[in-house]
Each structure stands twice: as structure tokens, then as C-alpha cells.
Amino acid sequence: MRARTLLRVALLGLLAGCGDCAACGGCGESSAERELTKPPAEAAAEQPAEAPATPPDAGTGIPGLPPDASPLETAVYRAFHYFRSHELRGDQAWAVRQASALLGEPFAEQVEGLKLHVDVVERDNAESRMAALGKRVFPPPPALPTPPPPTARQKVDPALTQAQVMRVLQIMQRSIDCAQLDERERAKLLDDLRRPATGYLLSHQLWGVVTAQHLGCLEASLAEPMRKKLAEEVFAELSADDAWNDLAAERAALLAYAGLTDWIPQSLVALAITSQRDDGSWPKAELKVAKGVKLPEGHTVALGFYALAHKLAAERSAAR
Secondary structure, eight states: OHHHHHHHHHHHHHHHHTOOSTTTTOOSOOTTOOOEEOOHHHHHHHSOOOOOOOOOOTTSSSTTOOTTOOHHHHHHHHHHHHTTSSOBOHHHHHHHHHHHHHHOTTHHHHGGGSOBOHHHHHEESHHHHHHHHTTOOOOOOOOOOOOOOOSSOOOOOOOOOHHHHHHHHHHHHHHHTGGGOOHHHHHHHHHHHHSOOOHHHHHHHHHHHHHHHHTTSSOHHHHHHHHHHHHHHHHHHHHTOOSOOHHHHHHHHHHHHTTOGGGSOHHHHHHHHHHOOTTSOOTTOOEEEETTEEEOHHHHHHHHHHHHHHHHHHHHHHHO
16 A cells, blocks of 8 residues: 555656656656655755856847747747746656757757756656656667558547556556566566557557667567557557647657657647747646646646657758
8 A cells, every 4th residue: 555655646746746757757666665865965966057158049039049940940949948947847857858969959058957846856756767867868769661640530538547547657667667677577567568558558658668678678579569559559649639739749759759750740740830839838738637637838848849859850860
């Protein structure tokens, strides 16, 4: 019972405060279920340094935005700028750090000047481990042919039952700590990754497979068929989306994380660009996914930044 209570508390900290974990990726405590306060000196050392000076905003209000920026580039800069005035939680730090490293300067230089939430800085918990994972850059998985759009499109209810909330948490906890799992826990992780799912639970399964493979816990012969199957299911759900919301942003970001940026429909990218607010956020971003559990605005912005950054990087690469 105590372990279940700790899992529940950890999930509420991530979901209610930061976002759903998935691209959260690191919900839950370590195998020892610990949450230890770091020594003051260590916590102080992790406080971000002041951000380097940015170029003038050319009257746009977005520091560093090139005067000839494309609509996609402008959307990426706006989303990044959002976090100059909003603290990064663990999953958000993971997404923003990973995408900033992909884009290079000025994002890679500026990202460490963004402010982290106190729980990320002062605690050894899921949030801090998730943020730390954001600094580890892995080569993308192999590309796969884009599947045809599904003939039947059925929207998925984003709501989660309490049992599904626990599964989300366990997938992320075991994936991020996969190197420390014994055979019994590893078997549980594989079972959770293989069970049929939709919506947020499905996207977390894809995150778990890619993360476990990155961390050396799943060999390619096991991980690659799972990645392909889960990515095709995420793509089918994403193809039915007709609005840019938190779940659409998560699906797009997770396809990019799985090395499948070209699977993200251009029509959805256009929706993301046109519906973005001037401050970098998106309307109706906060979403209730379970009783007492809401995904905050910053979760959508971080995942949107991640997905759009990968689209921008792909455009730049193709133009070279």
C-alpha cells in the first residue's frame, strides 16, 4: 500500500504540476522509492546560470528571432520564449533540452539559462531524473516508411482511468530506471509495453520503448518491431486529429522522438502554427486526463516545441 501511495503522489506531482509524464518519461520513484533532499551546495550548483545575451528581437518581442524567419521558425522561437517566463518541470526540461540540442545555436546556448522548478533542482526524484535525461543526446532510431493514412479515422477519448494512470506511471518509472531492473521488473515493463492501449497510454508505451532502447535495456531485435507497431498506432490516432491540443502535440513529439518526424502530417503542423498564441502557448492547453489530474499549459508548449523543432531541423537539413 505504501508503494502504491508513493506512486500516486509522484504521478500527481508530475501530472498536476508539470504534465503527463510522457514525453514525461520519468514518472515515479526509483526502485527504492526514494525522494531525498539534496545538500544545499549540490542544489545550488544545479541552479541554471544566467542566460547569455540574445540578439535584438527586431520589434517582434521574441528575442533572437531572425527578421526573415518562416512561420515554422517563428512558432519554434515563440514556444521557446514561453519558458523565459515559466519554470520548467522535469518532463518539460527533457523536451526543451533535447530539442534545443537538436537545433543548435541560439537554443543550445540559451536553454541552460531557463529556470527550473524547485522540485527539479532540490530533489532526487522522477522530475530531476527526467530533466537530467534531457541532457543526454542519443542518435535517432532508424527511419521507417510512412504508412498510408488510415481509411477509418476514430478519435480517442484522452481521459484515463485510475488504473491507466498507474500504468502510465509504471511504464515511465521502469523505462527510465530500466538498467536497474531485475528480471521480474523487466518482465513487467515488457508486458506493459505490449498491452493494447490508446491515447496517452499508447504514447507513453512508444516513449518507453525508445527510451529503454536508448539506455541499452532493449536490444534492437526486440525493440524495433515494437517501435514500428506502436508508432503506426500513434500515427493512426494523430491522423484523426483536427486540432492542435495537448494530445496531438504529444503524439507528434513522440513520433519525432521515435525518429519518425516525417510521419507528422503537414496539415497538423499548419494548425499548430496558426493556432499558436503570441506568448508561445496554445488555446485549451490545460486538460483534465483523470480525476484530480490536469496537464498544465507548459506541457503542451514543451511538446509542441519538441515536435516543431524536429520539423524545423528536418527542413534545414533538406535545404542544405
